[in-house]
Amino acid sequence: MKYKCTECGKDFSIEHIHYLCDECGRDWVPGNKLSGVLEICYDQADKENIQKELLINNFFPYDKADLPNIPVGNTPFFKAEKLSNKHNLNLWIKNDTVNPTGSYKDRASYWVLAQAKHHNINKIVCASTGNAGSSLAGISAATDIKAKIFIPAKAPLGKRAQNIAYGADLDLVEGSYDDAYALSIDYSADGKSLNRNTGYNPITIEGKKSVALEIYQQNNNKIPAYIVIPVGDGVILSGVYKGFKDLLELGITNSIPKLIGVQSNKSNAIYNYWKNGEYKSLEHADTIADSISVKSPACADLAVRAIRESHGFMIEVDDSLIVGFQFEIARNSGIFCEPSSAVVAGIFEEKYMLNKDQQIVLLLTGHGLKDVNSILNY
Numbered sequence: 171m172k173y174k175c176t177e178c179g180k181d182f183s184i185e186h187i188h189y190l191c192d193e194c195g196r197d198w199v200p201g202n203k204l205s206g207v208l209e210i211c212y213d214q215a216d217k218e219n220i221q222k223e224l225l226i227n228n229f230f231p232y233d234k235a236d237l238p239n240i241p242v243g244n245t246p247f248f249k250a251e252k253l254s255n256k257h258n259l260n261l262w263i264k265n266d267t268v269n270p271t272g273s274y275k276d277r278a279s280y281w282v283l284a285q286a287k288h289h290n291i292n293k294i295v296c297a298s299t300g301n302a303g304s305s306l307a308g309i310s311a312a313t314d315i316k317a318k319i320f321i322p323a324k325a326p327l328g329k330r331a332q333n334i335a336y337g338a339d340l341d342l343v344e345g346s347y348d349d350a351y352a353l354s355i356d357y358s359a360d361g362k363s364l365n366r367n368t369g370y371n372p373i374t375i376e377g378k379k380s381v382a383l384e385i386y387q388q389n390n391n392k393i394p395a396y397i398v399i400p401v402g403d404g405v406i407l408s409g410v411y412k413g414f415k416d417l418l419e420l421g422i423t424n425s426i427p428k429l430i431g432v433q434s435n436k437s438n439a440i441y442n443y444w445k446n447g448e449y450k451s452l453e454h455a456d457t458i459a460d461s462i463s464v465k466s467p468a469c470a471d472l473a474v475r476a477i478r479e480s481h482g483f484m485i486e487v488d489d490s491l492i493v494g495f496q497f498e499i500a501r502n503s504g505i506f507c508e509p510s511s512a513v514v515a516g517i518f519e520e521k522y523m524l525n526k527d528q529q530i531v532l533l534l535t536g537h538g539l540k541d542v543n544s545i546l547n548y
């Protein structure tokens with residue numbers, strides 16, 4: 171297997187650490203969307219091995235022995251009966267709030283830790299709105315590898331507390347996620363630490379694809395009609411698409427679910443890009459759903475490609491409705507998710523696009539206890 175540039179197609183060896191394509195990403199500066207994002211491509215021999223035995227961990231570039239000793243993924247997948255009946259839809263939940271640190275981000279951290287071990291690196295740095303940082307801190311704590319985290323000082327208390335509890339070297343940034351991102355890139359520039367920034371390190375996308383493989387297996391080897399995904403940086407969306415694309419390219423499946431990306435109208439750079447066909451960073455991104463608050467989404471290009479190629483669509487939800495969505499999901503399914511996850515309930519307003527015969531999967535990415543202020547203030 172190898173890294174491949176998603177823009178020019180240039181190959182890079184998996185035996186070295188690569189972030190962006192050395193040509194397409196050469197002029198990229200932090201604060202802008204990424205250019206020259208790499209992805210892992212499997213060669214014929216890998217494909218034959220994977221097809222012989224469809225095991226989720228065979229779909230990844232590192233040895234399973236390099237993985238941290240903490241279970242990640244294999245999260246519950248079930249039909250949300252009460253929610254389905256209320257909205258006259260066929261709604262399923264993939265509950266990623268029950269990962270070890272309470273978020274989907276553990277899927278990326280898990281494989282980045284394996285990457286660090288494979289390359290003999292003992293420190294990993296990342297920028298985060300809160301969840302990626304607490305995830306890296308938590309999953310690293312199961313190993314001897316150190317975590318260095320840059321998060322905005324205004325990140326919710328629960329997420330800051332997690333970073334402290336796990337013993338990460340925490341840097342509170344008086345600024346936005348985009349500012350934290352730039353600081354983390356500087357930090358890893360000397361090559362002594364591995365950078366886990368989402369999208370920038372291609373293994374984050376690869377790790378995040380694991381949910382697609384699980385959904386396929388948990389759904390009795392069937393492809394759902396739709397998957398509804400909260401969108402900030404666009405990396406989860408890109409990862410889910412990558413997982414289903416790998417299954418398709420291996421000849422295991424013959425279709426890809428339509429992906430529905432959801433953003434807040436106060437952090438909607440990818441929604442605008444999808445709608446207008448033209449990318450523009452936002453002047454401000456200030457949604458109550460802090461995990462998906464970003465002015466310049468790293469994976470904007472891949473995210474829009476995922477929506478188009480899966481024949482899905484994007485929606486934006488009014489920020490003032492998001493806490494109500496948290497209540498709606500919690501009171502009708504028993505799952506308390508954070509505001510960024512609750513945006514998926516925006517599809518309940520889009521019923522003209524959907525019908526009750528189609529299986530719709532809601533991807534719930536972060537636990538509600540991470541950010542209790544939104545509920546209490548409400």
Ligand SMILES: [Zn+2]
Binds near residue numbers: 175176177179180191
């Ligand atoms: Zn390139």
